[in-house]
Amino acid sequence: MKASPSSATAIRRQIEAQIRQLEIDLSHFEAWSLAQLGFGHSLVDDAGVAFDQATQLTLRQNTERRLSQLQHALQRLETGFYGLCEGCGETIDPERLLAIIDARLCVSCQRMQERSPLGRLAAMA
Numbered sequence: 100m101k102a103s104p105s106s107a108t109a110i111r112r113q114i115e116a117q118i119r120q121l122e123i124d125l126s127h128f129e130a131w132s133l134a135q136l137g138f139g140h141s142l143v144d145d146a147g148v149a150f151d152q153a154t155q156l157t158l159r160q161n162t163e164r165r166l167s168q169l170q171h172a173l174q175r176l177e178t179g180f181y182g183l184c185e186g187c188g189e190t191i192d193p194e195r196l197l198a199i200i201d202a203r204l205c206v207s208c209q210r211m212q213e214r215s216p217l218g219r220l221a222a223m224a
């Protein structure tokens with residue numbers, strides 16, 4: 100099944116909106132890091148700061164990863180590969196794409212990847 104132009108546009112809009120939101124989130128992380136550098140430990144104790152920094156770093160890394168996944172999906176939309184499994188080339192279930200807009204694998208390839216340690220590494224890269 101090939102996506103009709105109107106639904107491709109809808110998907111693109113949705114992805115772009117999510118990308119914009121993530122970029123805003125990232126700019127907040129930047130602001131937070133700068134504030135940490137500038138004001139140091141005046142308001143919170145060291146343990147609290149260390150915890151916050153670790154949490155922020157994790158959140159930020161997740162946001163960056165999510166952002167690159169969405170940009171990848173957008174790229175695939177532009178090249179006409181959106182909605183096709185990167186593992187087997189089959190069409191990804193539209194229901195799955197509704198749930199995960201940037202899904203790169205069909206359910207069976209995803210399962211196979213989750214079962215193999217190498218696949219897990221590839222998924223994290």
Ligand SMILES: [Zn+2]
Pocket residue numbers: 184185186187188189204205206207208209
């Ligand atoms: Zn597949």
